[in-house]
Amino acid sequence: MVESGFYLIKNDFINLIKKIGGRYLDNKERPIYCCIKDKFIDNLYWAIPTSELSHRSKAQIDKYNKYISLPKNDIRSAYYHIGYTNKPALYKISNCFPITDKYIEREYISKGKHLVLLNAKQQKVIRNKLMRILSYE
Numbered sequence: 797m798v799e800s801g802f803y804l805i806k807n808d809f810i811n812l813i814k815k816i817g818g819r820y821l822d823n824k825e826r827p828i829y830c831c832i833k834d835k836f837i838d839n840l841y842w843a844i845p846t847s848e849l850s851h852r853s854k855a856q857i858d859k860y861n862k863y864i865s866l867p868k869n870d871i872r873s874a875y876y877h878i879g880y881t882n883k884p885a886l887y888k889i890s891n892c893f894p895i896t897d898k899y900i901e902r903e904y905i906s907k908g909k910h911l912v913l914l915n916a917k918q919q920k921v922i923r924n925k926l927m928r929i930l931s932y933e
Contacts, residue, residue: 797841797897800919802827802881802904802911805843809899827904829887829913831926834894842926843895849884860886871932874925879918882906889925 797803804825813820827846834840849857857878866873875890903910913919 797830797895797900798912799830799832799841800913801830802846802906802913803830803843804828804901804904805895806899806901809895812899813893827911828895829922830895831892832923837894839896840894841896842892842930844922844926845888845891847886847888849878849886852886871928874928877918877922877925879913879915879922881911881913887922889922889929892926892929 805828810820828843829846830841831844832842834842852860860876860878863872863875864878875888877887877889879885879887905911913922
């Protein structure tokens with residue numbers, strides 16, 4: 797995996813989460829955003845589930861924006877990020893999880909290429925929100 801790349805996870809990962817008592821309610825092929833490599837554990841990355849915004853209702857988008865616009869000292873302001881890669885996307889930062897290459901099915905392909913978030917400003921905002929959540933936990 798590379799930081800800032802998008803990937804599809806294997807069903808083995810979802811099954812593992814369920815086996816150890818966790819919940820992974822999304823069975824669709826949605827890309828995850830490989831945000832950062834762990835500082836302490838080799839080959840471990842922190843991933844963020846993503847979702848399209850096109851099918852979201854106005855009420856849902858308003859809810860995400862409400863959280864995003866909260867003061868920075870409120871941890872809930874780090875739960876989501878609305879950004880743009882190949883289309884408008886929702887980053888569900890509060891649903892982050894650790895993952896290794898073993899559980900990656902393949903790169904997420906858009907327009908014939910591996911989709912990677914190139915916008916440095918968005919990368920920084922997402923990483924800062926993720927680090928806030930991980931520090932809080």
